[in-house]
Amino acid sequence: MLSDLTVLSRMLRGQPRAERLQDRLEGFYRPQARDYDRFREKLLHGRQELLTSLVVPAGGTVVELGGGTGRNLEYFGPRLATFADVTIVDLCPSLLTQARARCARQGWENVRCVEADAALFRPPQPVDCVYLSYSLSMIPDWFLAVDNALAMLKPGGLLGVVDFYVARRDPPPQCQPQGGLTRHFWPWWFAHDGVFPSPDHLPYLLTRTLPVALSECRGSVPYLPGITAPYYRFIGRKPGAGPEVRRSGSPEVSWRGVGALSQRP
Ligand SMILES: C[S@@+](CC[C@H](N)C(=O)[O-])C[C@H]1O[C@@H](n2cnc3c(N)ncnc32)[C@H](O)[C@@H]1O
Secondary structure, three states: OHHHHHHHHHHHHOOOOOOOHHHHHHHHHHHHHHHHHHHHOOOOOOHHHHHHHOOOOOOOEEEEEOOOOOHHHHHHHHHHHHOOEEEEEEOOHHHHHHHHHHHHHHOOOOEEEEEOOOOOOOOOOOEEEEEEEOOHHHOOOHHHHHHHHHHHEEEEEEEEEEEEOOOOOOOOOOOOOOOHHHHHHHHHHHHOOOOOOOOOHHHHHHHHOEEEEEEEEEEEOOOOOOOEEEEEEEEEEOOOOOOOOOOOOOOOOOHHHHHHOOOOO
């Protein structure tokens, strides 16, 4: 509870004003870095489901853009040790300090932490999987970040995203509609903390990838009983690996069928 107070007070004060994004992130996260994970367990829903659904081959390579404290890597479980190389990219030094401490604690020798902008970072070689967990909504040039994620993937590689969002007033056929209150309330609520749930993230992801799985949900918000915020989980495949039968933008499987998520390149 005491550690929640530190986090809550920072969140209530909002993201500090500073010209550089990195200064805004550091000013926001530094006071709450040590308590970050505990509080976000109650707020950032769907991360485990996304991570356990990402099919990465043994010996594969993975990048998390906006990886923060590296907490999400624990959701890979024993699979993590089978990956050749995993990179946590983040702009916030305080959260990366937590991530490096976690790597040392867990003995993850195949994981490296890189301080860089998610919209600009490039690994030395194309990778098998890139994912963003609640970071796309904090990245000002999110178009560039999605394009960058796709550029660093091998053809047929997987792009995973879990994040807050709101729907367009007229959403594409694969997406659910939302009421006007939801669509207007959450962008207003989150903007204070530098989080911008967009109606355009999901349509853009659906357009730029071969969709594999999609789920639109609502999750509880700590200390606001009965209030739920909309979030989505998405997995898409980078085109170009072979015959692409599903160019229409409709997912290969719904999330409910994700146990059957195919390994098809
Ligand atoms: C809500 S946190 C999520 C952290 C982590 N992915 C998780 O699920 O716990 C958003 C993260 O995105 C990072 N971030 C925001 N903009 C970024 C950018 N342009 N480049 C790299 N990281 C960024 C923040 O520093 C922060 O660590």
